[in-house]
Amino acid sequence: MSSVTGGERPYRAGFACFVGRPNAGKSTLTNAIVGQKIAITSSKPQTTRHVIRAVLHRPDSQLVLVDTPGLHRPRTLLGERLNDLVRTTWSEVDVIGLCIPADEPVGRGDRFITGELAELKATVLAVVTKTDLVDKKRLAEQLLAVSELGDFAAVVPVSAVSGHQVDTLVEVMTGYLPASPQLYPDDMLTEDPEQVLVAELVREAALEGVRDELPHSIAVIVEEMIPEGQVMKIYADVYVERPSQKAIVIGHRGSRLKDVGTRARRQIEELLGTRVYLDLHVRVAKDWQRDPKQLRRLGF
Numbered sequence: 115m116s117s118v119t120g121g122e123r124p125y126r127a128g129f130a131c132f133v134g135r136p137n138a139g140k141s142t143l144t145n146a147i148v149g150q151k152i153a154i155t156s157s158k159p160q161t162t163r164h165v166i167r168a169v170l171h172r173p174d175s176q177l178v179l180v181d182t183p184g185l186h187r188p189r190t191l192l193g194e195r196l197n198d199l200v201r202t203t204w205s206e207v208d209v210i211g212l213c214i215p216a217d218e219p220v221g222r223g224d225r226f227i228t229g230e231l232a233e234l235k236a237t238v239l240a241v242v243t244k245t246d247l248v249d250k251k252r253l254a255e256q257l258l259a260v261s262e263l264g265d266f267a268a269v270v271p272v273s274a275v276s277g278h279q280v281d282t283l284v285e286v287m288t289g290y291l292p293a294s295p296q297l298y299p300d301d302m303l304t305e306d307p308e309q310v311l312v313a314e315l316v317r318e319a320a321l322e323g324v325r326d327e328l329p330h331s332i333a334v335i336v337e338e339m340i341p342e343g344q345v346m347k348i349y350a351d352v353y354v355e356r357p358s359q360k361a362i363v364i365g366h367r368g369s370r371l372k373d374v375g376t377r378a379r380r381q382i383e384e385l386l387g388t389r390v391y392l393d394l395h396v397r398v399a400k401d402w403q404r405d406p407k408q409l410r411r412l413g414f
Contacts, residue, residue, distance in 0.1 A: 129208055129209075130177055133212055139244050139274060147170055211239045214260055217248050242260055331403070349393045379392045
């Protein structure tokens with residue numbers, strides 16, 4: 115593709131990511147921008163573990179979104195690895211959107227992350243998310259509080275749920291990308307292999323409605339995806355750390371696991387555009403979050 119499009123505005127392409135405390139609305143915003151469910155979302159903090167890239171194609175630019183886990187104070191080896199992953203990602207992108215929810219006061223976590231971002235060469239924007247949850251007065255107060263946090267290139271309020279100002283945010287972000295030829299082919303929406311996306315959808319379904327002690331203890335590995343005629347057969351293992359957790363995930367007489375399978379299958383069929391047969395097994399990998407060998411095997 116040529117580096118100039120209609121008029122003299124150069125074609126721009128580059129990488130951007132949203133950062134913020136866990137549950138600041140980063141994945142939901144990524145999905146709203148790309149218009150397809152790529153990063154998983156859940157009301158449990160710490161849902162995103164893999165760096166999922168979503169590609170937004172526009173006539174004059176290409177915005178590649180890198181989805182990172184939320185930065186948090188680590189309590190396990192997994193936590194430390196996730197934080198390292200975040201920092202590595204930050205150092206490789208052109209634009210960073212710091213997400214701060216409109217409905218929660220600016221806190222220590224936000225200040226901590228703002229301090230970390232000040233060291234980087236990327237352009238940093240503040241994105242005030244979840245604006246649909248507050249009234250105009252509260253939003254104005256939050257925008258002021260956020261603008262005093264740091265030296266941001268812009269402060270943009272958005273609601274991923276209602277779609278309010280999502281296009282404006284994309285305009286602002288692409289404006290700060292470097293002039294560059296296209297980085298990815300037109301039909302590409304994400305560069306993550308399908309197996310990772312499928313595993314994430316299963317994990318999201320397994321997290322729904324589980325008591326609070328489980329969110330970090332679930333990992334999913336897709337062992338095989340075999341197309342047979344009109345159906346994709348998927349064999350996946352759900353890993354937990356203790357037998358008691360296995361019982362919770364399976365539920366009374368397998369009822370909960372059946373629900374997980376049904377919910378995940380619907381989402382996977384939407385993603386793959388084909389009928390799916392999903393075979394799920396729950397396995398125990400004792401204390402996998404603290405064991406380097408098991409972390410590697412589970413993809414961290």
